[in-house]
């Protein structure tokens with residue numbers, strides 16, 4: 348396993364997975380860590396967030412997962428930010444799951460290949476697609492921790508239940524235990540429903556809760572200027588919130 | 604084909620697909636139409652929106668897609684709203700795509716099975732998962748139209764490009780032509796970025812644009828009371844907006 352592999356995961360769509368990886372990666376670099384961000388979504392949202400063109404890469408995370416002759420070193424690319432590399436994704440990932448199902452040790456492909464470059468990075472972040480496919484399982488198996496972005500909305504409850512079942516399955520079937528952190532996103536405490544929902548989350552997840560990410564238009568703007576908010580909007584709420592999360596995830600007391 | 608089959612589709616997550624199917628279905632019932640809503644997402648967000656328990660059904664859309672002996676009539680269930688039925692989903696859909704890939708005529712399974720009950724409904728709505736899998740293709744092939752909910756955000760541009768490629772592929776490979784409508788969601792014109800984005804969308808899609816759905820907390824609350832907003836919050840912005848969309852989609856001039 349990587350020293351510190353963190354999957355940012357939730358099969359519910361649009362909760363802020365990519366926004367979290369993009370901005371947390373920047374925040375971890377500001378904490379002096381060497382970071383690799385892995386884009387595992389066919390939409391390649393993380394890749395385009397850095398202003399990169401998914402179709403410009405001969406090999407991407409699709410090849411890393413489905414081609415035995417592709418190593419991690421073959422697909423690592425620069426992001427333009429010192430100390431932060433990326434493994435880009437492309438649209439072919441949309442049908443990778445079918446190819447993966449036929450492969451032996453299909454859940455451990457990422458973990459095995461990333462071990463070879465593990466010493467080059469302090470943290471590896473995985474941006475997962477909005478599903479619980481073999482690709483997402485690969486990220487979880489290669490990780491020591493999982494961060495679950497959650498909106499304060501009705502559909503989040505069932506999403507977390509389904510996700511918890513997957514974590515329990517990994518522990519039972521593969522003896523793979525993750526430290527799981529909940530990350531409330533798009534938080535606006537002026538909205539009554541949000542406040543009530545947050546109180547429920549805190550009662551439910553107790554010391555498994557990271558501090559909330561507040562709603563901030565600058566987080567939606569950052570990919571338009573191709574830089575995480577910690578660089579493009581350093582004084583913004585969003586930047587401060589992700590810097591705090593970076594410190595929370597690095598704090599020794601947090602290591603499960 | 605069904606007289607009027609509408610796929611609500613966008614591989615970008617969290618843009619308002621389920622919210623659109625849930626509330627548009629209610630609005631179409633108020634227009635006097637008999638409606639079937641088909642849940643094709645493993646998250647079963649649409650199923651739980653009506654207060655239904657996905658695990659309480661012996662057979663769901665998963666079986667309709669993967670089991671030759673399951674007919675549409677076998678999986679149709681009541682929603683509690685007169686004139687509105689549902690085909691529920693369940694978590695097993697998460698691995699249905701792999702089973703589908705092995706089947707002959709895999710893209711036409713839904714279309715063929717739904718033809719048998721087509722005369723019972725005026726409109727069939729499909730709530731698609733956040734990907735462009737064989738399941739989503741099945742919905743598109745069974746449809747005459749596609750509604751694409753879009754947020755006014757950076758990631759929407761690439762999402763629509765990728766989606767348009769899929770529509771073009773269907774037309775070229777299967778001679779299947781869809782009337783495609785863009786539906787701006789979560790619109791708040793007080794936000795400058797939203798206004799600018801909307802102007803860009805209108806210039807780009809011209810007469811393919813439906814009227815916007817404004818941001819409305821009641822739309823997020825409606826699934827908590829298990830009834831579309833047109834019934835649970837009839838005076839709300841969200842309810843009015845979805846009633847207008849229902850009329851726009853039914854208007855003869857719209858029929859592509």
Ligand SMILES: Nc1ncnc2c1ncn2[C@@H]1O[C@H](COP(=O)(O)OP(=O)(O)OP(=O)(O)O)[C@@H](O)[C@H]1O
Pocket residue numbers: 359360361362363364365366367388392475476477532533534560561562563564566567568585614615616617733754756757758
């Ligand atoms: N804290 C926040 N404040 C404001 N906007 C946010 C925040 N977090 C995310 N967003 C916006 O919400 C939308 C969804 O976020 P994002 O695309 O990161 O979610 P995701 O979970 O990666 O989606 P998908 O399931 O499609 O991969 C984006 O337009 C993003 O800019």
Ligand SMILES: Nc1ncnc2c1ncn2[C@@H]1O[C@H](COP(=O)(O)OP(=O)(O)OP(=O)(O)O)[C@@H](O)[C@H]1O
Pocket residue numbers: 358359360361477498500501502615616617618619620621622623644648731732733788789790816817818819820822823824841
């Ligand atoms: N017009 C709106 N105003 C306010 N909230 C909205 C609106 N439309 C959708 N929402 C909220 O945004 C969130 C995402 O919507 P929804 O779950 O319908 O999207 P989706 O595209 O179906 O997501 P997925 O990709 O996970 O299937 C939900 O919490 C929903 O309540």
Ligand SMILES: [Mg+2]
Pocket residue numbers: 364365366388392474475
């Ligand atoms: Mg994403």
Ligand SMILES: [Mg+2]
Pocket residue numbers: 620621622644648730731
């Ligand atoms: Mg949905």
